[in-house]
Amino acid sequence: MRKFVTDRVRSLLSRSFQHRRYAHLLSSSQSRFLSSAPSMASSSSPTSSSPFPVTCQNINPKVLECEYAVRGEIVTIAQRLQQELQTNQGSHPFDEIIYCNIGNPQSLGQQPITFFREVLALCDHPAILDKSETQGLFSTDAIQRAWQILDQIPGRATGAYSHSQGIKGLRDTIAAGIEARDGFPADPNDIFLTDGASPAVHMMMQLLIRSENDGILCPIPQYPLYSASIALHGGTLVPYYLDEATGWGLEISELKKQLETAKSKGVSVRALVVINPGNPTGQVLAEENQRDIVQFCKQEGLVLLADEVYQENVYVPEKQFHSFKKVARSMGYGEDDISLVSFQSVSKGYYGECGKRGGYMELTGFSADVREQIYKVASVNLCSNISGQILASLVMSPPKVGDESYESYSAERDGILSSLTRRAKTLEEALNKLEGITCNKAEGAMYLFPRILLPEKAIKAAEAAKKAPDAFYCQLLLNATGVVVVPGSGFGQVPGTWHFRCTILPQEDKIPAIVSRLTEFHQKFMDEFRD
Template identity: 45%
Template sequence: MRSFASENISPDVVAFQFAVRGKIAIISEEIDSAIKKAKAEGKPNPYPFEKVVKCNSGNPQLLNQKPLTFIREITSMVEYPALTEHPELFHADAVARAKEIIKATGCDGTTGAYSPSKGLAYVRQTIAHFLEERDNVPMSPEDIYLTDGASIAIKIVMQLMISHPLHGIMIPNPQYPLYGACIQQLGGKTCHYNLNEDNYWLPDINDIKEQYEKYQNQGIKIKALVVINPGNPCGEVLPIDTIKEIIKFCNEKKICLMADEVYQENIWTDIPFNSFRKVLATMEPEIAHGLELISFHSISKGFYGECGKRGGMFACTNIPEFARLMMYKIISTTLCSNVVGQVVMSIICNLPKEGDPSYPLFKQERDAILGSLKRKAEYLCDIFNKCDGMSCNRAAGAMYLFPRITLPEKFIQECHERHEDPNETYCIEMLKKTGIAVVKGSGFGQRKGTYHFRIALLPPENEIEEVGKRIQVFHNSFMQQYK
């Protein structure tokens, strides 16, 4: 039997799913291709829309969010240093920063050479300073590791912890599908705790304790607990009291706390973002200096949305020296992360401040993006709550909504007879009739008997009204059809 015969492929790879880039995303590409082909051949459009609106991924610039000028000015000069000789093209602080970064790369090829495996010292120092200012807690650059996006960072950390089929990691339900996929690939156990839809999707410490005991009784050794704050897919922002409860629980059980904080800049309500690292430092010394905490950040989210440049990092708090050496060993097998991504990581951790030449334009661009996200979140939430058999919590941050849909029993039965996931079939029907691609709630996890979909709030405001109207018309018609 050949090595790549289906029977020889790793069963863990076969088993895992990643809904964000799954079946619905594939169908959306096929529909776009069919529309383009019909147009090129002079044939009628086979669909009642001109293009697919891709609300299935947190990919801001794909949906025409403009990049921040400050980031692009600096990266242009770092990539092509001769541009620094034309300061009239750029803001003065961007030129100064570019020269600083070029010098820090230590070579004429700037981003064309490998960096140290953990990342450029300059970048790690910049991130350390950012974390110190944000949290009012000292941070060593040696405890920071740069990676090709936060996704790779998460997988590296999990790889260190999962060494047995009964090693488990607790993740929220709903979760970002990367977590379940990584745990499955690494041969571990996915252990869910529930977010409370009736309480704005906040985690409930009593449920976390109950789920922990349940998995322990099944013989599973819990190695870590994951928190996504602000939340993906639900948009919740955790209050300090909830953060403290989770910290105390993880410390008591002696498990690692993995804090996914990639959406920390995406806040548009009165609930402020507080990092787990900041809150941890305020607690009693036994906890503050004992809990193992890994924090993640990324250039892909926030209001910068530089997904394609693949920059991310993880920061270690109270992680033993041997484990950090193993982290370094894993990262060294990749040689280093993308240096352009490292550069952008340093920029988002040191953005223009009031008084800087770039600040007025930066503030205008940042406020426009965050203000637009807020308006779009409120508009779509209102639309969904007016639909028959649909409800939606308001998002406090991130860039998504996760509305709940009450699917008719007749439709559910039909899907089961065809061996289909009703949640997925509903989203595919929406895609084919409206041109709007979302992600099925079952891809993120949801309480049994409930159905949802995740929609990214990224189409421009001049398109989002049409998105809301199309979904409303489709859903109400769908519900009427199955009455």
């Protein structure tokens, strides 16, 4: 059993010291917030004698600083191993790669919602709407919805440009969905449809960050989109640490401490990022906690950037999603009392339409002249893709009771969410049984973020391999089992602690294999490196 891990360690060290074939994937600089991770090997870059006019010495340094862990080195190695398995079966001690690194449901077998895809198909090829056979192939309400949407699109063509904020009729539908969800009015003119939530985040960072003296309060651990976008736009990430001991709680005292620390260093903090439900941590904020956060932003004059893309993914009965807009309005704050940007995406929830790139941001509490500037930036990109816009409207206005598709739609939605609940519980319980691993409950989102107490011998081996200790663990896990997880150092963590992020998305029949592979590997790893 000890030889199992020893061989893997020797293989990893060999690749690290001899071949260096992946060294170019290791950033030459770490993101500012990753002070807990030992620096990795410097990326080999062309010298001044390079025949290429563009080198790593003369590109934008902000690009060098930017990192994005969920598609980093571990995934590149996994893709290589997958190719080796395809060309040479039996070349590794596993028969498939199981990707637990990214929230990409349909790539792991989740089926799209039938109603959504029927409407998309009809909108993309409206010629079939007039054919008699269509009545038998598509539900009546999908046909009706497609006609309704097409009447709102210029030229009834999903290949056409739209208004820069998105098709007005679709924004009307989304606003009505927000109002139904929250119980407070929503204005379609406050909504900007985007290619997923990521471009909306970039747009707001571009708006808020003027120089490195501008800071954004961001949770640690965080989704690396935020650290990457802050770095690309030249700002400073101001970390606030979530409390792992209280289930990744968000303490106002921590926000105040980090805000004062930033101010003492001459950093002007412009905004607070809150991810609810949490990524990578999976917590769901209590409404009382949200009220405190809103009050904090009001008092400090901060823009509240509310990442709410997992609002459908809540797995525990004692918790419920509340939008920050609903919370702010229920506190009596009106349109002009607090600046709030809410992000939503069709990539998550029970729909998992990542590749369709649909999403939106709702902006409230911004002056007319600033909104003109946001619209100008949106116009530079012309518009988001029409299919994503359509999906965003469908997500916020699915079939209702009495519609022909309602029962099948409800069954598909509930089946996906109940299965995710079971998967989260199974993985959480399995992780907590492993030596040196503790894992908080996944209350929502799509991830677990277990903490691993690594033996000192393993940490020294990681240092010898010029790896962060959690990255060292994750790469050995991949080489031994084919299971792909992301080291916690890619998300940020309290210095001296180590974690990894694992999705709950592999299909339910794959979960036992993940548990058995991880359990066997971890036992052997701990035996090999026990102090």
